[in-house]
Amino acid sequence: MRQSKLFGKTIREAPKDEVSANAIFLSRAGYIDKLIAGVYNYLPLGVKVLSKIQNIVREEMNKIDGQEIYLSALQHKELWEKTGRWQSMKEIMFQFEGRGNQEIGLGATHEEPITSMVKKRVSSYRDLPFYLYQIQDKFRNEPRAKSGLLRGREFNMKDLYSFCESQEDLNKFYDRAIKAYLTIFERCGLKAIVTEASGGDFSKEYSHEFQVLTKNGEDNIVICTKCDFAQNSEICKLKDGDECPKCKAKVKHEKSIEVGNIFKLGTKFSHDLGLKFKDKSGKEQEVIMGSYGIGPSRVMGSVAEVYHDEKGLIWPKSLSPFAIHLLLLSEDDKKKQIADKLYDDLIKQGIDILYDDREVSAGVKLNDADLIGVSLQLIIGDKTKDKVEYKIRAGNKKGEVDEKDIKKLL
Numbered sequence: 001m002r003q004s005k006l007f008g009k010t011i012r013e014a015p016k017d018e019v020s021a022n023a024i025f026l027s028r029a030g031y032i033d034k035l036i037a038g039v040y041n042y043l044p045l046g047v048k049v050l051s052k053i054q055n056i057v058r059e060e061m062n063k064i065d066g067q068e069i070y071l072s073a074l075q076h077k078e079l080w081e082k083t084g085r086w087q088s089m090k091e092i093m094f095q096f097e098g099r100g101n102q103e104i105g106l107g108a109t110h111e112e113p114i115t116s117m118v119k120k121r122v123s124s125y126r127d128l129p130f131y132l133y134q135i136q137d138k139f140r141n142e143p144r145a146k147s148g149l150l151r152g153r154e155f156n157m158k159d160l161y162s163f164c165e166s167q168e169d170l171n172k173f174y175d176r177a178i179k180a181y182l183t184i185f186e187r188c189g190l191k192a193i194v195t196e197a198s199g200g201d202f203s204k205e206y207s208h209e210f211q212v213l214t215k216n217g218e219d220n221i222v223i224c225t226k227c228d229f230a231q232n233s234e235i236c237k238l239k240d241g242d243e244c245p246k247c248k249a250k251v252k253h254e255k256s257i258e259v260g261n262i263f264k265l266g267t268k269f270s271h272d273l274g275l276k277f278k279d280k281s282g283k284e285q286e287v288i289m290g291s292y293g294i295g296p297s298r299v300m301g302s303v304a305e306v307y308h309d310e311k312g313l314i315w316p317k318s319l320s321p322f323a324i325h326l327l328l329l330s331e332d333d334k335k336k337q338i339a340d341k342l343y344d345d346l347i348k349q350g351i352d353i354l355y356d357d358r359e360v361s362a363g364v365k366l367n368d369a370d371l372i373g374v375s376l377q378l379i380i381g382d383k384t385k386d387k388v389e390y391k392i393r394a395g396n397k398k399g400e401v402d403e404k405d406i407k408k409l410l
């Protein structure tokens with residue numbers, strides 16, 4: 001892609017009311033555009049990164065036998081009344097009147113509609129287990145939407161629901177889901193800590209959150225300085241320096257972002273909505289459910305929070321909107337020919353490349369490249385001879401490379 005054609009110029013100042021690093025850099029660099037608090041439009045660069053995250057999530061969900069579906073955003077009040085959540089989620093769920101005085105909600109999560117949809121197609125233990133997921137926008141009337149993509153009022157979520165005949169089967173799938181989640185975050189460049197948290201209204205058991213440590217996080221977790229003990233401070237009474245209940249080392253509090261959350265729902269929804277199956281002996285039982293959420297847009301914001309410097313974003317290779325950012329910094333025609341040819345050659349090799357061919361100063365190009373944060377920069381300047389100058393954005397490591405060896409840097 002030629003940068004002269006790219007929609008979404010960089011801007012000098014982020015919107016005045018943006019305070020979080022992710023919102024400031026993503027807005028300035030042309031990934032997102034704020035509409036109102038917690039509501040963002042995605043520009044071409046933003047769509048590229050968000051799609052990469054969604055595809056990683058999709059691949060890992062497919063590997064654990066997830067099947068992709070797509071549920072409606074508009075919600076039928078009646079279903080939510082059956083679980084008591086039309087009332088209990090009133091504050092957070094957008095609810096309004098449709099035609100003919102019909103009350104409608106916007107999906108803040110999807111346990112109710114999926115349970116109701118599944119009910120029409122499950123009758124026997126032979127129909128179980130199965131795992132359905134979707135990647136879709138959710139709507140929540142969040143009270144504090146001040147952290148850019150970390151807390152949207154409209155935001156992207158992958159939600160998977162598991163349907164099993166026994167607690168044992170649920171437990172087995174739950175453990176596979178934990179592993180898949182850790183792989184997803186690792187592939188996105190994030191180190192997530194599996195953290196025990198409240199099971200919500202559904203369960204006396206813990207739910208498990210996936211928390212990424214960062215000083216700008218809204219969550220607070222208690223972690224052991226030695227072992228893998230981690231609990232959300234909402235359910236943990238330990239203070240800094242107290243003994244870890246698992247290994248007796250000291251614990252400490254850290255700020256973090258919740259990037260994923262998984263729950264053993266048990267029969268809460270199958271009971272309220274009547275999702276049953278006949279077991280081997282012909283007896284009717286309620287389906288045992290689980291729900292598993294990840295916010296791809298929050299992951300995008302988290303990566304921006306964790307990976308930036310004063311100049312801009314620093315994407316891990318797996319999420320970089322382009323594999324290479326090629327900068328032509330010379331006005332010499334010969335150098336332009338070299339850059340044009342290199343661009344064409346790399347495209348022919350199937351490499352996704354952004355080529356800064358704009359008629360602006362070298363300084364502007366260099367600053368924009370650092371702000372946009374593509375993982376690898378290639379530079380053709382006045383001094384370029386046989387080799388191409390490169391800069392790896394993470395660590396700003398510079399060097400020179402033969403054209404034939406560029407692929408090794410990817």
Ligand code: ATP
Nearest residue numbers: 142150151152155157258259260261293294295298
């Ligand atoms: P929080 O406690 O941060 O409000 P939650 O526990 O209500 O989140 P879940 O219902 O568990 O969130 O949603 C599953 C996942 O969806 C979260 O782990 C997070 O990645 C993402 N998510 C939830 N709320 C938001 C939001 N307002 N903006 C962006 N992502 C969100």
Ligand code: MG
Nearest residue numbers: 209258260261
């Ligand atoms: Mg949660």
